[in-house]
Amino acid sequence: MILDGRIAIVTGANQGLGLSISEALIGAGIKGLVICARGEVKLKEAEVALRAKLGAGQSLVARTCDVADYPQVDALMQAALAEFGRVDILVNNAGVYGPFGGIDEVDWQEWVDAITINLNGLVYACRAVLPAMKKAGYGKIINLSGGGATNPLPRVSAYAASKAAVVRFTDTLAEEMRRHHIDVNAIAPGLLYTRMTDQLLDAGPGVVGEAFFNRIKSMVEGGKATPPEKAAELCVWLGSADSDGLSGKLLSAPWDPWPTFEGHRKEIETNDIYTLRRILPKDRGQDWGN
Numbered sequence: 001m002i003l004d005g006r007i008a009i010v011t012g013a014n015q016g017l018g019l020s021i022s023e024a025l026i027g028a029g030i031k032g033l034v035i036c037a038r039g040e041v042k043l044k045e046a047e048v049a050l051r052a053k054l055g056a057g058q059s060l061v062a063r064t065c066d067v068a069d070y071p072q073v074d075a076l077m078q079a080a081l082a083e084f085g086r087v088d089i090l091v092n093n094a095g096v097y098g099p100f101g102g103i104d105e106v107d108w109q110e111w112v113d114a115i116t117i118n119l120n121g122l123v124y125a126c127r128a129v130l131p132a133m134k135k136a137g138y139g140k141i142i143n144l145s146g147g148g149a150t151n152p153l154p155r156v157s158a159y160a161a162s163k164a165a166v167v168r169f170t171d172t173l174a175e176e177m178r179r180h181h182i183d184v185n186a187i188a189p190g191l192l193y194t195r196m197t198d199q200l201l202d203a204g205p206g207v208v209g210e211a212f213f214n215r216i217k218s219m220v221e222g223g224k225a226t227p228p229e230k231a232a233e234l235c236v237w238l239g240s241a242d243s244d245g246l247s248g249k250l251l252s253a254p255w256d257p258w259p260t261f262e263g264h265r266k267e268i269e270t271n272d273i274y275t276l277r278r279i280l281p282k283d284r285g286q287d288w289g290n
Contacts, residue, residue: 001029002240007084009034009076011067011125012094014042016194017144017228021091022046024232025239026053026060032084033058036065036076037094059083067094067121068113077128089140089239090129092122097196098158100207111158118162123169130182139182140239143170144231145250146188150276155209156200167250167276174248183247185238190226190254191219226254234258249274 008025012018014037022035035050037043047062054060061083065076080087098114099106126141133139147153148160149167167186174184191197197220205213219225231253237243238251246265251258251274261268268274281289 002242003031003089003236004029005031006088006239007032007034007080007086008089008091008239009036009080009087009125009129010091010093011036011065011121013037014039014046016196017189017192017231018091018093019046019049020228020232021093021235022050023053024229024236025089026050026055026058028236028240029055029058030089031058032061032080034061034063034076034080034083034087036063038064038066040064067092067125068116070124073121073124073128077125077132081132086136087129087132088136088138090125090142091235091239092125092141092143094121095144095146095162096159097156097199098162100200100203101155103157106158114158115162118159119165119169122166126169126173126184130177133177133182134180137181139177139180140243141170141173141177141182141184142235142238143184143186144189145170145186147191149186149188149250153212155207156212164276170250171248171275178247181244183238183243183245185243185247186250187231187234187238188250188252189228189231190252191216191224192228192231193220193225194228197225230254245269250276 003025008030010018010022013022013035025033043062043064050060063076063079065072067073095118096114099110122143143166145166146163148163153160170184170186177184200208200216234253246269
């Protein structure tokens with residue numbers, strides 16, 4: 001019960017990964033949990049399912065909230081503070097793929113809307129929770145990134161650009177908040193078989209690109225998709241005191257050996273391991289350039 005006594009907010013929590021994260025937080029003993037999402041019907045379904053899992057002394061609040069609507073985000077934070085008095089953990093999970101297709105082909109407003117949700121909404125949620133965390137002198141912010149942050153994704157450019165920006169914002173905010181003992185990290189959850197994956201497959205290879213489509217289809221059909229519980233477990237750890245001091249990192253839920261970090265915490269915390277950096281010629285065995 002490593003989250004005993006803590007208060008958390010999870011955005012985009014009415015299905016998929018957000019729901020799995022919420023379940024894991026409850027299982028880890030969270031005292032108070034605030035979940036939100038745009039879809040009211042599914043949010044209500046998630047609320048009912050999660051309430052059935054609550055133990056003694058655990059509370060749940062569910063509110064509709066579009067992270068791209070800043071007054072709604074403010075109202076969400078105010079509701080959390082009114083109910084619980086503080087927020088220890090913020091999990092920014094809400095996100096969309098955005099339009100599929102070449103940048104000169106897609107609907108421009110859909111592209112902008114994806115950036116607004118994936119990046120601006122995430123940044124604003126961080127901004128909204130920071131005064132309470134700074135007042136407490138402690139906090140945990142966990143941002144969901146993805147493969148788009150570390151690889152080019154032709155024909156899925158809004159997703160790729162926003163997720164890369166999330167990582168840079170994460171390690172930048174981590175430096176700003178270090179003196180306040182607020183840890184800020186990003187998670188790459190791996191390929192999850194969720195509603196968003198169905199959207200990509202339904203779009204087809206002609207829209208999302210044949211190579212990307214075939215890779216995703218092969219992983220799904222081959223049973224190689226990452227269980228959402230893996231990312232949920234990492235969220236629990238990053239939200240706990242066990243990870244205190246680890247900040248500004250991008251961690252892969254399925255690939256990085258985070259359960260065994262304890263023997264290497266000094267090396268990880270004092271350099272750029274698990275971060276995104278520019279690759280130099282010498283990094284690839286070349287003897288030219290800087």
